[in-house]
Amino acid sequence: METRPRLEIRNLIRRFDGRAVVDDVSLSVMPGQVTCLLGPSGCGKSTTLRMIAGVEMQDEGSIWVDGKLICDTHFRIPPERRSIGLMFQDFALFPHLSVADNVAFGLSGSRDEKRARVEEMLKRVDLHRFLDAWPHNLSGGEQQRVALARALAPRPRIMLMDEPFSGLDNRLRDDIRDETLAVLKEEDAAVLLVTHEPEEAMRMADEIALMRNGKVVQRGSPYHIYNAPADRQAVAFFSDINVIRGKVQGALTDTPFGQFLAPGVADGQEVEIVIRPQHLKIDFDRNGQGPLPTPQDGTPARGVVERARFMGNESLVEFRMDHDGSILKATVPNVFLPRPGKPLWLTIRRDRCFVFPARRG
Template sequence: MPHSLPPPRLEVQGLSRSFSGREVVREVSFAVEAGQVSCLLGPSGCGKSTTLRLVAGVDAQDAGQILVDGAPVAGPGLHLPPERRGVGLVFQDFALFPHLTVTENVAFGLTGLRPDRARRVAELLERVHMEHHAQSYPHALSGGEQQRVALARALAPRPRILLMDEPFSGLDERLRDAIRDETLALLKEEGTAVLLVTHEPHEAMRMADQILLMRGGSIVQRGAPYNLYNAPLDRAAAGFFSDLNILRGRVEGALTETAFGTFLAPGHADGTEVEIVIRPQHLKLDFDRAGRGPAPTAAEGTAARAQVARARFLGRESLIEFAMDFDGSMLLASVPGVFLPSPGTPMWLMIRRDRCFVFAAS
């Protein structure tokens, strides 16, 4: 007989929760496999932290159920407490015990023989590079060091699921990427199923195997980071990952006229107001060729003339704002490295049509 696939490590089915008559989480469903990092991503107030609290068991849902390895831990008439769900928790304030040493913090909650507990603590402290601080107290540690200890403590009992609520938000920006990478490597080694909450798209893109994009209490789009970035559901989903340029037009015969020529608008009825969305890095620039022949064209489409309004250098890239000759609208272009043309400099802009999205106007 063929072998059946094991159930997901974590499965959430139709989860809902209301406070004072307002539905904060609405029929949320998703699954997280062992060794997978899934990220609840969305703006403040979208329901992601409430969803995490429901999964943890620190709050009870109004409807739906939660299963761990196929066994229900929450559902109609059932609500197991956090300590019986096999979950570990890491929060943004780290919540270390100030009166315990690093070793005692990591060992807290471990059961079994003393030598086994000591080996597990020593192993984790070495893996998070905190073995030299084993007898230090939390107040003597930096934010990044405290985060490492909190992670080691959460992983010490070998939880089947690790829940992380904005765990890196309190760190210095220079440390964040390094700490994230170290954390991700350790989680992958442990094979833990991870549910991470964040409002930072960069963090979700860097860490997640699966992004669950939330809005208004619901999951509106899910998938790998690459897919959400390159095939957003709508303008709001696209705008959550980067700045956007918006070209507006009206559909006539499945086409829309813009400063950059005609665009296809399949699936939109004639008369529909649409927005053509393009990210700043997909604008292409060329100096004004006025007086030296017609405006250039390219496979990407017709070029449009604009004047530089402002240019800023941001370290890895330069951002240039343009005022379009066509209608005075503003567009933003990003260019790698240093590129700081003076205000008023005329230039031609072209756009990558294969990187444009056409949505009904919001």
């Protein structure tokens, strides 16, 4: 089993006008692994990709492929010799070349060898019937598959993908993502995918590197990133959040939903208890004198409905809480649209709450 990373970047830094847009980024990608650089626009994702591709030079750090240095601040292998495939949002197909000639672009070998590889790749993406078609006669999804075939035709060891699916409509996107992922896995390439969409990262990645302000703030499997977030911003990047503030005393903080542990936080310091709307539960059996809550659900607290909206497969209900007038949001499966002004009791899933020191400012 392969134990050496196919791609490794060490302490990459890129500055513009004295500001580090990529700030000491390190990561590795194994053969056959899909790693996603996930983060908001402007966080340094695409700049990192351009440095790996060789179209942007780093100010510090190094890039390695299969254990061999390909670029640092003194030594640089040119982009065309790095065995790296590229896919971008706009597909970048040549409009004056047929589908077959687009896929053949960049291939070496005899004419027959190139033709055989083109046919193999177009069959793999189910577009063999469009060998002689022009790109403008294809749909967006078909153009994306041609771009994938072209990128994989030279058998790159590494595939870099920069928001490759964002130009597709929502209905088509999921199918194209799944088809692309299957082909990439077959080729055993190391894949580095850039996206700002958490759903795309969760769907495609074996590992997510969450970026913010030029830094990787957390790395791990999609499950780990979602269920053990590093901070409040990491929780909020994947979903809406509710935030309950409290002050610590004896490693505990009091809230309307009972006490929460805050280990390692000094007495007197404020903490933020973060919970996703799907884990704020409405207690339909309680009207103030109902059954006692379970330890997992903590103490019920009352809120008054501000508004309710049906979102397609769930309903979003906003409550103004009695204890401090704050607004908390809950999602409920299917249709649940209580009238504004209706009081309801709420509980929270303690095992689904995250406790962080309060942000200053």
